[in-house]
Amino acid sequence: MRISDFRSDTITKPTERMREAMRNAVVGDDVLGDDPTVKRLEEIAAKKVGKEAALFVPSGTMGNAIAVKVWTNEGEEVIVEEKAHIYNFESGHLAFISRVIPRPLPSKRGVYDLDLLRKAVNKRKDYHVPQPTLITLENTHNFWGGAVIPLEHFKEVRKIADERGLKVHLDGARIFNASIASGVPAHEYASCVDSIMFCLSKGLGAPIGSMLAGPREFIDKARHVRKMLGGGMRQVGVIAAAGIIALEEMVDRLKEDHRRAKILAEGLSKLPGIEINPDDVETNILFFKVRAMSAPELVNKLREHGVLALALSDEDVRMVTSKEVDDEDIHHALEVFEKILG
């Protein structure tokens, strides 16, 4: 049976070019600072997002956790969007590692209400009141269905942060999806924030790894926190080699994933018992509501026919396109949906 896997873009497997680069990678002990392949990846990554320096980390979660730890002190407040991955899906590291208070704010598809944000930033200075020191952004926004956050919003958030000297961290796990969809280079988004994390292991296809980028002094501190968390890796050029291919060869093809997600969304929108607006699908992630049965029930039925998706609540299903699904998989998925719901 054909298996079409739409659970995530984290399922992507390394390309032949990556495997070849991994086999041939020149390596050294990166904790001692002598893995030339990691150094090259960190230079390429920093340059891509226009930052002074970058650090290779094992996961996006660790990259975000390190950034929060470096930018904040215990008991301070971190402003998060209420559906943000960093707040909802990273096992609570804000509390566990950084011991900060998340201040969730509502948004319109990941775009903060500027009045609410300004209010949250300009809190009364009073020793009773925990003071915010960091604002986080997410682009593309996962749980808003891969929404692209406009550059204009980044500029506005920067301005508000500067009113009280706050730092801004971007969870840019899928920043290249945002960039391909909007035509805005990744370094332009990054120029509005103090630090950015982005993943090599999602749509870009590397097997493992994310990058954290920012000012050199920030990255020096981040290297220390990475070691503390057990994220110092030794001959890791073996993996970094795949990351270099990811950044150099895998960005442009993301438009294919976006095109396929749109076709899937349009097909789904015509089916009874499914609620989705194809206009909301800007990149490679789509969420829809199921009315005909529960989301877990639908996902189980899909699985029986070789279509894998994730139920993220009783009524919400998420599907993600990646290099592991082709046009035939889209066709297969729509046929199976029709069989179940049609």
Ligand code: TLP
């Ligand atoms: N997202 C995963 C799951 O955790 C939901 C996925 O399948 O989409 N930021 C964002 C916006 C993410 O979507 C993810 C992973 C991360 C951070 C964390 O990255 P990893 O999985 O490398 O720790």
